Amino acid sequence: MQSERVVIITDLHGCYEECRSLLEKLDFDSTRDRLINLGDTIDRGPKIYEVFGFLRNLKGEMGDRCVLVRGNHEQMMLDATKDSPNKRNYKELWYMNSGEKTVYAFINHKHKIAEFRDWYEQMPYYYEDDRFVCAHACMKDEDPEKNTVETLIWGRDTDYTGKLLLTGHTPYKVPLYFCGSDSVGEITEGMWGRLPGKGMIALDTGCVFGNRLTGMVIEGDRFKVESVESTVISNRLRR
Ligand SMILES: [Mn+2]
Numbered sequence: 673m674q675s676e677r678v679v680i681i682t683d684l685h686g687c688y689e690e691c692r693s694l695l696e697k698l699d700f701d702s703t704r705d706r707l708i709n710l711g712d713t714i715d716r717g718p719k720i721y722e723v724f725g726f727l728r729n730l731k732g733e734m735g736d737r738c739v740l741v742r743g744n745h746e747q748m749m750l751d752a753t754k755d756s757p758n759k760r761n762y763k764e765l766w767y768m769n770s771g772e773k774t775v776y777a778f779i780n781h782k783h784k785i786a787e788f789r790d791w792y793e794q795m796p797y798y799y800e801d802d803r804f805v806c807a808h809a810c811m812k813d814e815d816p817e818k819n820t821v822e823t824l825i826w827g828r829d830t831d832y833t834g835k836l837l838l839t840g841h842t843p844y845k846v847p848l849y850f851c852g853s854d855s856v857g858e859i860t861e862g863m864w865g866r867l868p869g870k871g872m873i874a875l876d877t878g879c880v881f882g883n884r885l886t887g888m889v890i891e892g893d894r895f896k897v898e899s900v901e902s903t904v905i906s907n908r909l910r911r
Contacts, residue, residue: 676737677701678890680806682710682840685745685880686717686777688726693900694887702734708799710840710875711743711808711825714785715770717880717904720777728791742795743808743841744825749774750793753786797824803867803893809841810872830856832872838888843878847886847897850874859897861886867895880904 679700731738751762778785798816799806810827811819814834831853847859851871879885879902886899
């Protein structure tokens with residue numbers, strides 16, 4: 673359906689208030705739009721459980737129009753809460769990456785995140801339509817199936833030149849457009865532009881580190897980017 677608006681957000685990391693403000697700024701309408709979340713909903717931030725509750729309700733309401741792509745943080749949690757011979761190592765990796773914050777966010781709401789493993793397990797590693805492909809971190813080949821899971825959720829390459837890719841994971845000060853390693857441009861917020869056919873748009877602007885939360889809306893072959901200020905001060909870079 674070409675008339676459907678697509679709203680893309682990423683790297684919420686428990687930034688619930690910013691998520692709500694950003695969706696409002698993007699005129700998000702859960703009854704009609706498609707929502708794509710590029711992963712990393714948990715760990716690091718202030719309201720991890722609230723983000724979970726909000727997205728779970730939206731998914732219940734919107735069904736297939738709500739696409740929650742998996743990030744490396746969801747993957748670390750899923751590995752750490754699954755019975756396996758490597759459980760200890762997985763848990764160590766997750767805790768090194770702020771997993772404890774998520775564990776306690778759920779305990780504070782009288783839950784264990786492991787209760788919701790099945791819900792997180794449904795998250796796909798990528799999403800694709802005829803105009804673009806979405807993955808949490810990056811891709812090397814424009815066919816998502818030809819990339820390893822490691823590349824899709826942990827990769828940091830920016831030399832991608834295939835079919836338009838929308839990503840998060842690596843925080844930049846402003847949203848950036850890459851098309852080959854020597855071509856990078858800042859995306860101006862609040863202005864409609866023509867959707868590029870190739871290259872990569874990086875949308876993570878480090879909200880949980882005190883910068884901004886950025887999202888994108890696509891209508892047909894046009895797109896616009898908007899952002900809101902972070903309310904997180906504890907992780908702000910010191911001068
Ligand atoms: Mn990530």
